[in-house]
Amino acid sequence: MTSMSKADTTRMNILNKAFLLIYMNGYQATSIDEIIATTQVTKGALYYHFKNKDDMGLSIIKEVMYPILYSSTIQPLARAEKPQLEIYKIMRNLLNDEKFFNVQYGCPFVNLVEEMAPHNTSFSNALKRLVVDWKEAIECCIEEGKKQGLIRDNVNGGQVAIFVLSGYSGIRNLGKILGRPCYNAYLKQLKSYLQSLN
Amino acid sequence: MTSMSKADTTRMNILNKAFLLIYMNGYQATSIDEIIATTQVTKGALYYHFKNKDDMGLSIIKEVMYPILYSSTIQPLARAEKPQLEIYKIMRNLLNDEKFFNVQYGCPFVNLVEEMAPHNTSFSNALKRLVVDWKEAIECCIEEGKKQGLIRDNVNGGQVAIFVLSGYSGIRNLGKILGRPCYNAYLKQLKSYLQSLN
DNA sequence: CAAAAAAAATACCGTTTAGTATCTTTTTTA
DNA sequence: TAAAAAAGATACTAAACGGTATTTTTTTTG
Numbered sequence A, B: 001m002t003s004m005s006k007a008d009t010t011r012m013n014i015l016n017k018a019f020l021l022i023y024m025n026g027y028q029a030t031s032i033d034e035i036i037a038t039t040q041v042t043k044g045a046l047y048y049h050f051k052n053k054d055d056m057g058l059s060i061i062k063e064v065m066y067p068i069l070y071s072s073t074i075q076p077l078a079r080a081e082k083p084q085l086e087i088y089k090i091m092r093n094l095l096n097d098e099k100f101f102n103v104q105y106g107c108p109f110v111n112l113v114e115e116m117a118p119h120n121t122s123f124s125n126a127l128k129r130l131v132v133d134w135k136e137a138i139e140c141c142i143e144e145g146k147k148q149g150l151i152r153d154n155v156n157g158g159q160v161a162i163f164v165l166s167g168y169s170g171i172r173n174l175g176k177i178l179g180r181p182c183y184n185a186y187l188k189q190l191k192s193y194l195q196s197l198n
Numbered sequence C: 001c002a003a004a005a006a007a008a009a010t011a012c013c014g015t016t017t018a019g020t021a022t023c024t025t026t027t028t029t030a
Numbered sequence D: 001t002a003a004a005a006a007a008g009a010t011a012c013t014a015a016a017c018g019g020t021a022t023t024t025t026t027t028t029t030g
Helices: A006-025 A032-039 A043-049 A053-078 A083-096 A108-116 A121-147 A157-178 A181-195 B006-025 B032-039 B043-049 B053-078 B083-096 B108-116 B121-147 B157-178 B181-195
Strands: none
Touching: A006 A032, A006 A043, A006 A053, A006 A108, A032 A043, A053 A083, A053 A108, A053 A121, A083 A121, A083 A157, A083 A181, A108 A121, A108 A157, A108 B108, A108 B157, A121 A157, A121 B157, A157 A181, A157 B108, A157 B121, A157 B157, A157 B181, A181 B157, B006 B032, B006 B043, B006 B053, B006 B108, B032 B043, B053 B083, B053 B108, B053 B121, B083 B121, B083 B157, B083 B181, B108 B121, B108 B157, B121 B157, B157 B181
16 A cells, blocks of 8 residues: 555546546636636646646546556456457447446547647647557457467458457447447447457 | 529638638637638628527538538438448548548547537537438448348348448547558458448 | 618627746655 | 745736627618
């Protein structure tokens, strides 16, 4: 049990609460005033811990988002025995997760890519790390499946990774309009797509 | 050749230019002041034509976005002979379109869903019409293919439509981070997925 | 052409925004 | 425990925001 200083607690409090606000309202639409109101942290304290809003946003990506993504997707992929099944299960678990995600607000990573990547290189670079790591984890998983004879040799792991990621990211978008039912339709077709790889 | 009144020209000018600005910067990040600066239309004129910013935004969805979507996706789907090929071609054309879309900024529909659907019911409803119409066009196309024996009987058209749409919407998101190359990876897997339906 | 209506121009308002300067309190360190 | 450094509180700024009230110009209509 590592003890956290009061300062670290304040910092983490800001990061976690701001993460939620940004998830629900978007980065640019979440004001500093809103963040200090919900965290009960004063503006002086916030600007002591972060030099500006973007610095805080980047810290959220690195210290809040990345760990969530890592433990829920990259880690399970690394020790997958049946690649297709594992990929399917991860997506299913992700879509059914009610702790960090919900249907209305979609996925925090996807949201941030959508909003910030086109015009903010710092955000874009930070987010790219997440995407690339996730992509490579899927790719490795597929290649491993090929070695084990579970997946056809002529399957391109990189392509599959992109296709799977695009499906996930897209169903999060579609879910905002069509609601939860479309998650199930997506998952069924994902399963049959993955099965078609063997 | 229908002649447009000066007022209609002003209105259309606002709608088209604002569409582009919103596409590139997001709806909330595009200010009224920015719109009147690029359109060379005064604030008085803008607020004569639209009662507020949201009214203008909804008009853009209905009068600019819907026609683009309709002519580039729904119309071609209605007269498709080979469903799978037509769906593939539409996606390929859409992703290669340089008139209304580009890789950096993604897809204007997807962007707007992402940003506005979660917390604005007017926008959500207007966008839902586009999504549902597109989804049903794909679904009909698949069902027609089943009748013609080009697609397996046990394929669920509605599920396929959702899966295809999620892929499109998602690759637009991924493209913002990974650039154009991922479009090609996506298209290849889309093709093999569609082929697996027969 | 003249009156009426539509369209557009101008100046402004109240609020919110990210960020800062300054001061006070708390914690750490010698 | 006293000095130094870290952390937090308070009050403020200048710019940008969506929107409005009012006036002027243009177009339509009798």
